[in-house]
Amino acid sequence: MPNKIIPYRKDLKEKARKLRRNPTCTEKILWTKIRKKALGIEFHRQVPILDYIVDFYCHELFLAIEIDGPIHNLQTDKDIKRQKKLEAQGVRFLRFSNEEVFTDITSVLNSIKKFVEETALPGDTPPRPSPGGEGEYPPL
Template sequence: MKNKIIPYHPELKRLARQLRKNSTLPEVFLWQHIKQRAYGVQFHRQVPMLHYIVDFYCHEIRLAIEIDGHSHEHSFEYDAKRQGELEKYGVKFLRFSNDDVKKNMFSVLLVIEEKVKELSD
């Protein structure tokens, strides 16, 4: 499948680099499991798209993974708008809470594995 690069605001490149250097603990935990083509596809961290940055993204299957921490509790409308705009480009989303990643990693990884299989077929 041909990778489709989604355009992004150039200023986000610097911010994405900072976010990669200052990852949250759940992001670090998940990254340890999905990096280096662990599921047969390559994920990237803190990927700029349009006017946003997603936590993890696989260009091959257009899958974004978001880990929602406390900052997302009051931003439901923003997250929905952002996700809707990116879905217009064919991006699919998986969302997990910080607690899911910290306390239910096995279940999180099963969901990711199933979604990767579904989108790879």
């Protein structure tokens, strides 16, 4: 899948930087588990897309991960509208509550891994190089 760049409002860039510098507790917890390709794919934090900023985003899979705190209980319509606009651009969502991240990070990570495994396309993994450049690949 190509790394499609989705446009964003340039004024959100600085806001995203501030959010990265001041993450919530649950964002810190999840980030320590998914950073540096820990799940085999690269995530970025606080990514501007269109008129919005998503908590975590994987460009390869068009995957946004949102951690919903108590404020989201009051913004249901706003969140639905936001998600629909982003889904129209091909973005897919996984949503978790603060409580899920705090109390059951293993299940959260398993849900993300499952999505990644089900979404990965054949051939996404580059072939292993042949030893000595002879054109033959070692058995897997």
